[in-house]
Amino acid sequence: MKKIIASVFCIALSIGIINAQSALRIKDFNLEKGVAIQGYDPVAYFAQNKAVKGNKQFSVSAEGVIYYLSSAANKDLFLKDYKKYEPQYGGWCAYAMGATNDKVEVDPETFKIVEGKLFLFYHSWTNNTLNKWNKDEASLKAKADKNWMLLFH
Known part of the structure; x- marks a missing residue:
């Protein structure tokens, strides 16, 4: 019993x-x-x-x-294996998560796969954050990983 x-x-x-x-x-x-x-x-x-x-x-x-x-x-x-395919940072803009620790909307057609992970980015006529991400990817990714862990509680 x-x-x-x-x-x-x-x-x-x-x-x-x-x-x-x-x-x-x-x-x-x-x-x-x-x-x-x-x-x-x-x-x-x-x-x-x-x-x-x-x-x-x-x-x-x-x-x-x-x-x-x-x-x-x-x-x-x-x-x-859904975790393999889910976007990083809950689907928020990877650049913004790393640069400013903000949840920013994305353009689902602006993306990058890095080391088997999906990253999404904000993109408007005047601002493509994927380009900014590419200029300092290692640093921004490290910051975004840390920021997401703090936000996702």
């Missing part, structure tokens, strides 16, 4: 931790109507080296964050 009670307690505790983590992700990630990357397919950045709009038909939830994938094959890949 004690083993059953202990097991139930562990399961309840795990569910509570998972729900708390999901709530943090939903609060801190860059979401538009609950969807990450403005509906772009995170796997396509890696598989096709381009930004591809996802389809609601192939939506998945990763710890509370919803992603749209563009195909059943990409959905399967994402489900196998």
Whole structure:
């Protein structure tokens, strides 16, 4: 009986931790109507080296964050290892996270893959932060990693 009670307690505790983590992700990630990357397919950045709009038909939830994938094959890949495909810094602009510790919107079509990680950037007619990132990537990445850890609590 004690083993059953202990097991139930562990399961309840795990569910509570998972729900708390999901709530943090939903609060801190860059979401538009609950969807990450403005509906772009995170796997396509890696598989096709381009930004591809996802389809609601192939939506998945990763710890509370919803992603749209563009195909059943990409959905399967994402489900196998979603952390491999998620954008860094919750999908916020990598340059801004490193330079100013700010959560800045992104242009999902402005991206870079570095060491198997997806980085997204703000891009307007007059400001492409990917260019700024490229000028001092190592320093900005180190600062962004640190800043994200402080923000994502």
